[in-house]
Amino acid sequence: MNALEASALSxxxxxxxxxxxxxxxxxxxxxxxxxxxxxxGKTTLLHIAVGLLHATSxxxxxxxxxxxxxxxxxxxxxxxxxxxxxxxxxxxxxxxxFAAHTNRTFxxxxxxxxxxxxDVPLDRKASTLSGGQRAQVALALALGKRPELLLLDEPLxxxxxxxxxxxxxxxxEGVAEGEVTVVLSSHLITDLERVCDHLxxxxxxxxxxxxxxxxxxxxxxxxxxxxxxxxxxxxxxxxESVVExxxxxxxxxxxxxxxxxxxxxxxxxxxVSLEDLVLAYLGRKQHGAGADEPVRxxxxxxxx
Amino acid sequence: MTWVVWRQxxxxxxxxxxxxxxxxxxxxxxxxxxxxxxxxxxxxxxxxQHVDCGPLLxxxxxKYNAYQFLVPLFLILPALVGIFWGAPLIAREFEQGxxxxxxxxxxxxxxxxxxxxxxxxxxxxVLGVAAATMLTWWSAPLVLSHTDKFVPGIFDLLxxxxxxxxxxxxxxxxxxxxxxGRVLPAMGATAAGFVVVRFFMTIVVRKHYLSPMRAVSSGxxxxxxxxxxxxxxxxxxxxxxxGSIVSPGGxxxxxxxxxxxxxxxxxxxxxxxxARAVPVLGKDLVFQCTAKLGLRTSSTFQPLxxxxxxxxxxxAIYVVLAxxxxxxxxxxxxxxxx
Amino acid sequence: MIExxxxxxxxxxxxxxxxxxxxxSLRLGYLRPGDQxxxxxxxxxxxAINPNTVLKAxxxxxxxxxxxxxxxxxxxxxxxxxxxxxxxxxxxxxxxxRWLRNALDAGLDAEAIRGMFETTLQDNREIAS
Numbered sequence: 001m002n003a004l005e006a007s008a009l010s011x012x013x014x015x016x017x018x019x020x021x022x023x024x025x026x027x028x029x030x031x032x033x034x035x036x037x038x039x040x041g042k043t044t045l046l047h048i049a050v051g052l053l054h055a056t057s058x059x060x061x062x063x064x065x066x067x068x069x070x071x072x073x074x075x076x077x078x079x080x081x082x083x084x085x086x087x088x089x090x091x092x093x094x095x096x097x098f099a100a101h102t103n104r105t106f107x108x109x110x111x112x113x114x115x116x117x118x119d120v121p122l123d124r125k126a127s128t129l130s131g132g133q134r135a136q137v138a139l140a141l142a143l144g145k146r147p148e149l150l151l152l153d154e155p156l157x158x159x160x161x162x163x164x165x166x167x168x169x170x171x172x173e174g175v176a177e178g179e180v181t182v183v184l185s186s187h188l189i190t191d192l193e194r195v196c197d198h199l200x201x202x203x204x205x206x207x208x209x210x211x212x213x214x215x216x217x218x219x220x221x222x223x224x225x226x227x228x229x230x231x232x233x234x235x236x237x238x239x240e241s242v243v244e245x246x247x248x249x250x251x252x253x254x255x256x257x258x259x260x261x262x263x264x265x266x267x268x269x270x271x272v273s274l275e276d277l278v279l280a281y282l283g284r285k286q287h288g289a290g291a292d293e294p295v296r297x298x299x300x301x302x303x304x
Numbered sequence: 305m306t307w308v309v310w311r312q313x314x315x316x317x318x319x320x321x322x323x324x325x326x327x328x329x330x331x332x333x334x335x336x337x338x339x340x341x342x343x344x345x346x347x348x349x350x351x352x353q354h355v356d357c358g359p360l361l362x363x364x365x366x367k368y369n370a371y372q373f374l375v376p377l378f379l380i381l382p383a384l385v386g387i388f389w390g391a392p393l394i395a396r397e398f399e400q401g402x403x404x405x406x407x408x409x410x411x412x413x414x415x416x417x418x419x420x421x422x423x424x425x426x427x428x429x430v431l432g433v434a435a436a437t438m439l440t441w442w443s444a445p446l447v448l449s450h451t452d453k454f455v456p457g458i459f460d461l462l463x464x465x466x467x468x469x470x471x472x473x474x475x476x477x478x479x480x481x482x483x484x485g486r487v488l489p490a491m492g493a494t495a496a497g498f499v500v501v502r503f504f505m506t507i508v509v510r511k512h513y514l515s516p517m518r519a520v521s522s523g524x525x526x527x528x529x530x531x532x533x534x535x536x537x538x539x540x541x542x543x544x545x546x547g548s549i550v551s552p553g554g555x556x557x558x559x560x561x562x563x564x565x566x567x568x569x570x571x572x573x574x575x576x577x578x579a580r581a582v583p584v585l586g587k588d589l590v591f592q593c594t595a596k597l598g599l600r601t602s603s604t605f606q607p608l609x610x611x612x613x614x615x616x617x618x619x620a621i622y623v624v625l626a627x628x629x630x631x632x633x634x635x636x637x638x639x640x641x642x
Numbered sequence: 643m644i645e646x647x648x649x650x651x652x653x654x655x656x657x658x659x660x661x662x663x664x665x666x667s668l669r670l671g672y673l674r675p676g677d678q679x680x681x682x683x684x685x686x687x688x689x690a691i692n693p694n695t696v697l698k699a700x701x702x703x704x705x706x707x708x709x710x711x712x713x714x715x716x717x718x719x720x721x722x723x724x725x726x727x728x729x730x731x732x733x734x735x736x737x738x739x740r741w742l743r744n745a746l747d748a749g750l751d752a753e754a755i756r757g758m759f760e761t762t763l764q765d766n767r768e769i770a771s
Contacts, residue, residue: 031692050408053641068407075410085401087312094311101307102409138405145409165690173687194648194656194691 001064003028003149003181004049008058011044017205018044021058024200024210026181028148033192033213034185035278036202042185043082045202046153050079063148075104078147082154084138092122092129092137099141111144118170132163136170143174150175150182156191168195189278199274201281208281213274220257220277225267227252238262244280255280305411309423316389317427324431327381328438335442338368342445351448354533361449368446378439378461382469383498385431389424390477391490394637398485403640417637421478421630428474432467439466454536454611456506463615468622473498475626475633482636501625505618511538513617516604530601534608545598554601556594565593644673644680648689656691660699668708668723670731679709679717 004026011019019041026032036042047053048060051068065073086095092115100106115122118140120133129137135155142150152171156164172195175182183200186192199216201208209216220243227247228234238260246253255272262269272280310317342348347364350357394417397403407413440462447453453462460466476497481490516538521530531537540554551557567589606614644667646660654662667673682696700717703709711717745755 047404052404052407068412071410071412071415074408074412077408079404079408081401081404081408083401085405087402087405088400090311098308098311099409101305102406102411104410168690169687172690172693173683176683176686176693194650194689194695197692197694 005061012056022207029179030198031182032198033196040202041205078142078150080138086126088127220272222270223254223267331442382473386473386477390474395481395490432470436466468619472622475629479629482633521601530603531605535605540603657698
């Protein structure tokens with residue numbers, strides 16, 4: 001059973017499609033980076049997964065069932081919304097009690113110990129805590145529920161680098177034991193690199209790429225070589241598709257998906273970094289990369 | 305979940321309890337004194353005999369007439385409960401986004417909403433019963449001495465209807481909160497909605513709960529028995545022997561009198577139909593004329609013995625309205641998709 | 643005890659870096675047979691990395707016969723690695739520093755030094771193993 005399974009998932013708001021035809025599966029135990037620019041539809045998808053929104057068409061199965069189908073399902077999924085909404089005049093202890101009273105199984109001691117070890121004061125109102133502390137509280141509450149699936153919507157967005165590191169450390173520690181599937185959405189891939197082993201890229205409501213990071217990095221290359229003289233680039237042996245093309249002077253840099261070895265000596269081959277992979281897929285227009293794409297320096301990975 | 309509701313709304317509960325306590329204190333201090341005066345002055349005994357207690361009543365009134373200014377305040381109390389307890393209940397969670405936290409624990413939306421609503425409704429009923437009981441006890445001397453408990457405004461403060469108004473106000477607040485999703489607009493809408501509905505029900509609808517009775521005074525104009533004691537008089541007209549209306553709204557039309565009774569001076573010596581004009585013209589002459597013409601007072605009214613029937617009917621209507629509004633609120637919560 | 647570090651820019655996969663650091667500690671004798679390796683929970687908590695990375699590193703070391711994982715207890719060192727004693731290590735460090743200073747004085751830049759080192763290492767690797 002997959003933790004998440006989407007099939008032609010679509011969501012329309014009035015006249016705009018927030019999600020279009022998204023299909024993917026996320027296996028249990030993965031820690032997935034859900035990446036895309038603001039407005040791409042990440043929050044929409046996560047909200048559908050936890051039952052806050054209803055899809056317009058298609059389906060999204062969560063742990064094999066419908067989102068928020070019943071209280072049983074609700075208890076297996078942990079969620080932290082964007083901007084970590086918490087009751088402003090509740091103290092940390094109040095919030096822990098709230099979670100204990102509204103969840104079937106809640107590990108109060110675990111949550112309390114965790115927050116104490118992070119030096120988060122439990123006797124002050126939530127509105128007086130810093131952004132980083134609020135994020136830690138929200139995370140601790142979600143983990144205390146002992147969910148099978150944890151969905152976090154832009155948890156790092158308002159945190160300074162140190163807080164981000166502490167948050168991710170706390171998150172990893174929380175899921176180290178046990179098979180918890182985690183989905184973290186963000187518009188920064190760099191923070192998530194060390195933590196995630198699966199990638200989902202969403203742009204303009206469409207899923208651009210999905211897969212285990214190891215496989216995706218293996219399947220893509222950066223190629224540096226001569227710019228194409230014709231209107232359309234001729235096929236290169238071993239290249240399944242060109243994701244993005246950047247031209248500077250007479251040199252072209254391509255991010256490509258490969259299906260075989262690159263033997264053409266004109267092309268220098270480099271490993272693609274995760275960041276470049278994400279940027280390449282976010283940058284491409286719907287009908288393929290155009291020659292008028294803005295120039296962007298690609299930091300090549302290892303030469304192959 | 306009950307702990308949750310208490311913790312979320314304990315501040316409101318405490319404020320309401322304090323306000324209620326203050327009101328109770330006031331009523332508790334002034335009530336016994338008023339009751340004491342009522343009995344000791346002999347007014348109680350007099351009123352029990354159903355006679356005119358003129359001077360006793362006047363001296364009682366002098367002391368306690370100021371309390372009639374409290375009536376509008378007591379009428380507003382249910383609205384305050386609706387505005388401050390009802391409107392924010394769901395609206396605040398929508399406005400602050402905390403519903404995204406509350407609805408992703410392990411409680412279904414339906415259980416969350418019904419628990420919150422049930423708790424607030426229960427609190428409202430308790431408050432309403434206590435307030436209604438206190439008010440009825442406190443206002444007894446005023447009501448007994450003025451026999452106007454069926455009159456709109458007084459009817460609304462007695463018996464069980466205040467409980468229903470409070471429940472309705474809270475339900476209205478919750479419904480507007482769930483509909484609009486913002487606290488201040490919900491508060492405003494609740495205030496306006498409450499006033500409109502109460503006004504409409506009291507002025508337009510209430511008189512029709514049962515068909516009004518009609519009666520005609522036993523004797524010529526001046527006999528005040530067209531409607532029985534304590535009845536809620538709806539309309540009053542002066543009719544002639546044939547039964548046609550001579551002066552709508554009761555009273556005397558001196559134009560009519562002088563044109564039918566030669567010997568009566570023409571009008572102009574006082575406003576037509578005003579009691580003050582009569583002494584000027586000579587009460588006896590006027591009395592002779594009205595007797596000769598066979599003028600009587602006809603009225604439609606609701607008799608006092610229907611007071612409790614009307615209380616129960618109005619109670620039921622407001623409770624049904626409240627239930628419908630709460631049902632709407634729960635539906636709205638379950639279909640909220642943001 | 644061992645304190646792990648991660649160099650994201652080194653181009654070496656994280657799990658290999660962790661394994662290397664364990665081997666390094668074994669060589670220097672900072673870790674001895676019977677010592678417990680840090681718990682996965684603690685490593686990921688301080689480094690903010692995927693638990694699988696640590697698991698992979700420990701499995702690699704287990705495959706090399708250096709450590710043994712005991713379910714429910716932890717991962718323990720089985721045997722040490724031969725390597726220079728801390729004193730020998732320090733002496734090597736000092737002679738490296740001397741060489742580097744000479745190279746830099748002679749006008750080699752970091753790029754050239756690295757290149758020279760890589761080629762020499764490659765050439766001499768066969769001799770070493």
